[in-house]
Structures are given as C-alpha cells and as structure tokens.
Amino acid sequence: MQQETGTGSEALEVWIDQDLCTGDGICAQYAPEVFELDIDGLAYVKGADDELLQAPGATTPVPLPLLTDVVDSARECPGECIHVRRVSDSVEVYGPDAE
Numbered sequence: 001m002q003q004e005t006g007t008g009s010e011a012l013e014v015w016i017d018q019d020l021c022t023g024d025g026i027c028a029q030y031a032p033e034v035f036e037l038d039i040d041g042l043a044y045v046k047g048a049d050d051e052l053l054q055a056p057g058a059t060t061p062v063p064l065p066l067l068t069d070v071v072d073s074a075r076e077c078p079g080e081c082i083h084v085r086r087v088s089d090s091v092e093v094y095g096p097d098a099e
C-alpha cells in the first residue's frame with residue numbers, strides 16, 4: 001500500500017500497545033488501511049506492503065487522508081492503546097499520552 005504522509009514537520013505515525021489491546025476491532029473498522037486484527041486477536045498497524053508490523057512499538061505513517069479515521073480510532077479505542085505521534089520529535093499528539 002502506498003501511503004502519503006503529511007507534509008513538513010507535521011508528518012504523523014501511529015503505534016499500538018498490544019499489551020492493552022482488548023481485540024474489539026474498532027480501529028480496524030475505522031481505518032482498515034492502517035489497522036488489522038491478527039489471528040492472535042490483537043490489533044497491529046500495517047506497513048507499506050500491508051503486512052502487519054508485530055515488533056513491539058512498531059510504527060507506521062499516518063496517511064493524511066486517513067488522519068480523521070486514525071484519530072477517531074485513538075479516541076474510541078477502549079484499551080486506550082493507540083498512540084499517534086509526530087515523526088519529527090516523537091511527541092504524542094493523539095492518544096492516552098497526548099497533552
């Protein structure tokens with residue numbers, strides 16, 4: 001999957017803390033291009049080739065057209081385990097650790 005990220009310093013990336021994931025699949029419903037449940041019942045972010053990135057803390061770019069869906073996923077995530085951060089300085093901008 002080709003992913004265009006935001007321009008300049010506002011490029012964002014997202015990762016999931018699987019330790020807290022409840023496996024309800026809300027994120028995969030909101031943004032299936034970015035999130036997917038694996039057979040272990042937990043959600044993972046997807047890489048450029050649609051493969052699931054299973055390394056702890058693995059990030060994937062947030063495509064700008066999908067930003068709203070990704071942010072909604074982070075807000076609705078019952079596990080509070082979807083983290084969206086700026087690529088430039090790794091500051092979380094949406095998610096449980098955002099200010």
Ligand code: SF4
Nearest residue numbers: 021022025027077079
């Ligand atoms: S919305 Fe959160 S808790 Fe639910 S499957 Fe996605 S990452 Fe896991």
